[in-house]
Structures are given as structure tokens and as C-alpha cells.
Amino acid sequence: MANENEKNGQLQIEVKPEVAQGTYSNLAVVTHSPNEFVVDFVSMLPGMPKAEVVSRVILVPEHAKRLLFALQDNVKKYEEQFGTIGPRQGQQAEPNTINPFNIKKGDA
DSSP states (O other), rough: OHHHHHHOOOOOOOOOOOHHHOOOSSSEEEEOOSSEEEEEEEOOTTSSOOOEEEEEEEOHHHHHHHHHHHHHHHHHHHOOOOOOOOOOSSSSHHHHHHHHTTTTTOOO
């Protein structure tokens, strides 16, 4: 039998303490195949020769698109409240993509 929250269409989400504190990332690498998008969150530290993938999220295409829309909506709300997000000093105005692992488009 469905519980009361399921009947009301509400979803209870639990965040474990070790997940709630988050993971720092200053680079994201996105790749895709016909069936999934892979987002690797990377931590690059100054003076270090290697960057470390600190988290990997694998999404089906429909969820990737929902994430895109959710990020667009939240960036819009953020900019309305705090001002336009622009490039930091020394950074390019347009987003720059990189391919640090020489992965062909569509390969995951």
C-alpha cells in the first residue's frame, strides 16, 4: 500500500551527512554516447600536475536536458538577485571547452 507522501505526489529525499557537505569542483568535463551523458566533476589545484575527478554523474539524455533547464532557471534567478555572472579577471568572456583526455565526440 502506498504511503501518504506517495499519494500526495511528494518525494522525500534523504541526504546523508557525508554527501551533504558537498565536494569542491572547479571544472566539469561532459561527454556523451547515444544512451547517456557523463559529467565528471574535477578538482584542479594550482601547481599540481594532475587534476582529480572527484565525482562522476551519469544521466540518461532526458535527465541531462532537465538538468540543463534547471541550471538555466537557477542562473537566471541568481543573476536577478546578485547580478550578472561574468568572467573573472583573466578569463575568456565566452565559455571555453577543453578535451583533456582526447575523447572523440559521442564517446563516453
